[in-house]
Amino acid sequence: MTGFPELPRGLFGQSEGIGASFGKLAALPRSQSEPPLGAPLPLSPFQGVSCFLVLQDLYILLETDAGFAIVDQHALHERVVYEKLLAAYRAGNVAVxxxxxxxxxxLPPADKDLLLEHVDALRATGLLIADFGGVAVQLEGYPAPLRRPDPEALIGGLVRELREVGDVGEPEALHERLHSRACRSAVMAGDKLADAEIEELLKAAAKLEHPHNCPHGRPTVVSFTTGQLERWFKRRV
Amino acid sequence: MTGFPELPRGLFGQSEGIGASFGKLAALPRSQSEPPLGAPLPLSPFQGVSCFLVLQDLYILLETDAGFAIVDQHALHERVVYEKLLAAYRAGNVAVxxxxxxxxxxLPPADKDLLLEHVDALRATGLLIADFGGVAVQLEGYPAPLRRPDPEALIGGLVRELREVGDVGEPEALHERLHSRACRSAVMAGDKLADAEIEELLKAAAKLEHPHNCPHGRPTVVSFTTGQLERWFKRRV
Ligand SMILES: [Zn+2]
Ligand SMILES: [Zn+2]
Structure with missing residues (x-):
């Protein structure tokens, strides 16, 4: 295999020019120190986060309107990528x-045959794969929300999906498949993120439909209220 | 009363020149990402802290060798000031x-009389008070670990101590008294500290004899292990 050419890319694979259609994320309003009286509680713990502390290149501690929260960067990024993949697929408009x-x-001939059988279904999910001749295929494009996927790992994962998860047409299979792609593509524990990448992740997280769990149910974020802090320090009983 | 002249001062009242003898705190070694194998667990959660996040000008979140910890800035500062006052008193060497x-x-004549009766005992704890004539006393100096005390509140507190806590010679009374002075002098919830002041606080905390509680038993710090983080995020059962 040949490696990918190094493209300047953000956390979610937005790139200028080469077919990607995800725009820059709009700036969210910053946190106010006091929400207006009677204001509804924010639905997402990621609204208006302005500062954070990263532990072990994995956990992100952040102040929230209600107290503070801890994020698992892998689980949260996985959820963001998953929702982007799903929304794009549903809209029939997957940025490539x-x-x-x-x-x-x-790859082995049997795997290659299996993959080439599903080229059209894969194309609909943003994966452009073609026969290279011999024992090889070539990857020509991938869904823009994926983050610098490793081509060999991506192709290997697709073969496993096709063998294990069933037909791409079934909704269940699709969810499973998009989740497994999101998981493989998400930043891992130990990946060192730049502050700007963390800000990008938190901004994207503020727009999530289901911000609290990764697609398989692991928590993406654990939240603590000011009341909890006060009880820990016996400032309140 | 007249206000204090504004002196350039750190969190613990160190100042150059005017009689204070608390030196600059020695730099502590920075945290290593991995402690050497078999190394004993650090006794203090404040060893080698390099970055932190402040919530509500009260709680300080910091990475520790074992995971992370949350500090109550008032309770911790109170403990630091208390131990400094006590150590200086025991050494018979209170920096003024x-x-x-x-x-x-x-102040009322009865309060003034009470205060002047105890001038020598107060002097031994670093408090220099003299008759100003009329209905006034003058504060000429105070223990250096106190942080910019308000003279009126300090004198008022001393009168209360003398009425309520008993003789300064009793060890119990002394502890109570130093604690109450430390509490009144410590930074409060809502006091905005500069990063350098927080670093100074954490460095001083790393040298505490009893870092975990304020003199009255409130927690100064609540610690969480990496194992706890892993369980929250179901990375470990
Ligand atoms: Zn995952
Ligand atoms: Zn206190």
């Missing part, structure tokens, strides 16, 4: 990140 | 912050 130089991946 | 211009405080 095309490769300047297609990535050639060799 | 002298005032360039003594602060004159008026």
């Amino acid at each position: 990140q095309r490769l300047l130089v297609p990535a050639v991946v060799e | 912050q002298r005032l360039l211009v003594p602060a004159v405080v008026e």
Whole structure:
């Protein structure tokens, strides 16, 4: 296989120019120190986060309107990528990140046949795969929300999905498949994120439909109220 | 009363020149990401803290070798000031912050008499008080670990101590008294500290004999292990 050409990319694979259609995320209003009296509680703990502390390149501690919260960067990023993939698929409008130089991946003939059978279904989810001849396929593009996927791991994962998860047409299979792609593409524990990438993640998280769990049910965020802090320090009984 | 002249001061009242003898705190070694194998667990959660996040000008979140911790800035500062006052008193060597211009405080004649009766005992704890004539006393100096005390509140507190806590010679009374002075002098919830002041607080905290509670038993710090984080996020059962 050949590696991907290094493109300047953000956390969610937005890139300028090469077919990606995810725009810059709009700036959210900053946190106010006091919400107006009687204001409804914010639905998301990610609204208006302005500062954070990163532990072990995995946990992100942040102040929230209600107190503070801790984020698992992998679980949260996975949820964001998953919702983006699902929304784009539903809208029939998956932004594709095309490769300047297609990535050639060799694989066993049976796997190659299986993959080429599903080329059209895969295209609908933003994966552009073509026969390279011999024992190889080439990856020409992938869904823009994925973050710098490793072509060999991506192709291997697709083969596993096709064997295990069933037909791409079934809604259950689709969810499973998008989740597994999101999981493989998300930043991992130990990936060192730049502050700007964390801000980007938190801004995207503020727009999530289901911000509290990753698609498989692991928590993305654990929240603590000011009341809890006061009880820990016996400032309140 | 007259106000104090504004002196350049740190969190613990160290100042150059005017009689204070608390030196600059020595720099502590920075945190290592991995403690050497088999190394004993650090006794204090404040060893080697390098970054923190402040919530509500009260709670300080910090990474520790074992995970993370949350500090109550008032309770911790109170403990630090208390231990400094106690150590200095025991060593018979209380550094005194002298005032360039003594602060004159008026008070009821009975309170003034009570205070002047105890001038020598107060002097041993670093409090320099003299008769100003009329209905006033003057504060000429105070223990250097106190942080910019308000002269009127300080004198008022001393009168209350003398009425309520008993003789300064009794060890119990002394502890109570130093604690109450530390509490009144400590930074409060809502006091906005500069980063350098927080670093100074955490460095001083790393040297505490009893870092976990304020003198009255309120927690100064609540610690969480990496194992706890892993259980919250179901990374470990
Ligand atoms: Zn995952
Ligand atoms: Zn207190």
